[in-house]
Amino acid sequence: MERPELSLIIPIFNEALVIDELRRRLAEVMSKLESQVRSWEVVFIDDGSKDASLQMLREMASAEPRFKVVSFARNFGHQLAITAGLDRAEGDAVVIMDADLQDPPEVVLEMITRWRDGFDVVYCVRRSRAGETLFKRATASVFYRFLRWMLGGVTIPVDAGDFRLVSRPVVLTLRALRERHRFVRGMVSWVGFKQSPLLYDREARFAGETKYPFTKMLRFAVDAITSFSILPLRLASWLGVGTAMVAIVYSMYVVYVKLYLGATVQGWATLMIAVALGTSAQLFMTGILGEYVGRIYEEVKRRPLYVTAELINFVGAEAGPSSRYLDDRREKAREPS
Ligand code: UDP
Ligand code: MG
Numbered sequence: 001m002e003r004p005e006l007s008l009i010i011p012i013f014n015e016a017l018v019i020d021e022l023r024r025r026l027a028e029v030m031s032k033l034e035s036q037v038r039s040w041e042v043v044f045i046d047d048g049s050k051d052a053s054l055q056m057l058r059e060m061a062s063a064e065p066r067f068k069v070v071s072f073a074r075n076f077g078h079q080l081a082i083t084a085g086l087d088r089a090e091g092d093a094v095v096i097m098d099a100d101l102q103d104p105p106e107v108v109l110e111m112i113t114r115w116r117d118g119f120d121v122v123y124c125v126r127r128s129r130a131g132e133t134l135f136k137r138a139t140a141s142v143f144y145r146f147l148r149w150m151l152g153g154v155t156i157p158v159d160a161g162d163f164r165l166v167s168r169p170v171v172l173t174l175r176a177l178r179e180r181h182r183f184v185r186g187m188v189s190w191v192g193f194k195q196s197p198l199l200y201d202r203e204a205r206f207a208g209e210t211k212y213p214f215t216k217m218l219r220f221a222v223d224a225i226t227s228f229s230i231l232p233l234r235l236a237s238w239l240g241v242g243t244a245m246v247a248i249v250y251s252m253y254v255v256y257v258k259l260y261l262g263a264t265v266q267g268w269a270t271l272m273i274a275v276a277l278g279t280s281a282q283l284f285m286t287g288i289l290g291e292y293v294g295r296i297y298e299e300v301k302r303r304p305l306y307v308t309a310e311l312i313n314f315v316g317a318e319a320g321p322s323s324r325y326l327d328d329r330r331e332k333a334r335e336p337s
Helices: 016-033 053-063 078-088 107-116 134-151 168-176 184-191 214-228 231-261 268-300 324-334
Strands: 006-012 040-046 067-072 093-096 121-129 160-167 195-202 306-312 320-322
Touching (some): 006 016, 006 078, 006 107, 016 040, 040 078, 067 078, 078 093, 078 160, 078 168, 078 306, 093 107, 093 168, 107 121, 107 160, 107 195, 134 214, 160 168, 168 184, 184 214, 214 268
Parallel strands (some): 006 040, 040 067, 121 195
Antiparallel strands (some): 067 306, 093 160, 121 160, 306 320
16 A cells, blocks of 8 residues: 555544544644645554543544554553654654644644755744643743753754654654653654754643643653763762862861861761761762663663554554564564565
């Protein structure tokens, strides 16, 4: 079967309240797209939804074979849902977007134009963000600037999410990156190719609540840092050098006081502060080490990144675990010997 020219990837986690409207908006955009692209597909990834989402997607897919569904065996998280989409999407251009209509599907038309102009990545930068709390906007703003400072080499755009278009060469490259803790937007920057920003107004969520509570956001931030930088590990050396210098100066003072002034036992406060600061710095560094060691542990287990329970409207594909390793083996098994 011929590959579609455009694929849309839409992760879905408990989005029953928005699916009908999403379908309506998609139909509108797709009819406009018909003059711009030869053929299209939409790959929905049901990330272990517990509401009616999967049932609704099944109904959509039975009425429209170009709507395809990858259904996870449980919730694996937004970034792995996107990964499954990238693994399955066959378009020459692939667009990643949220289901909640915060990323207006109409922007896809503009992305296609940029792609036709020769760009491999068109990433959408938020000119405005409606309906997001001040807290979310503030933390995001600080975090991305901090991340940018930390990474140095790989420039990760500020105020951009995963809403973007990537060309097939980029998709094929991303498929080769099988790390477990993923920060997809960073990985896309890392890949390189010709990238172009596109300004858009981020709308408010159409219905329902954010699926990114603070704890998930925090985990996402730690994944972003640890998957692109080992600067936190170096922090130990800097802290060590810093405290050693303070210690040397202070020791000289202590010796001086002892020899020339014959001081008595004093300095309980200094001692307590030194012990408290010292132990907390050490625990903090052990924690950072733990973050990295834990990630190494999870990588060496080489488990598949996600497990699919069901695939709908994919021709000749089977559900099951997915990892580069398993895919390669399956590929080998299929080759005629
Ligand atoms: N999502 C997902 N798995 C999760 C959390 C979220 O697939 O564990 C999807 C969700 O359905 C939506 C997108 O990821 O399509 C972005 O989530 P959300 O809109 O809740 O995040 P926010 O816009 O609030 O950052
Ligand atoms: Mg959202």
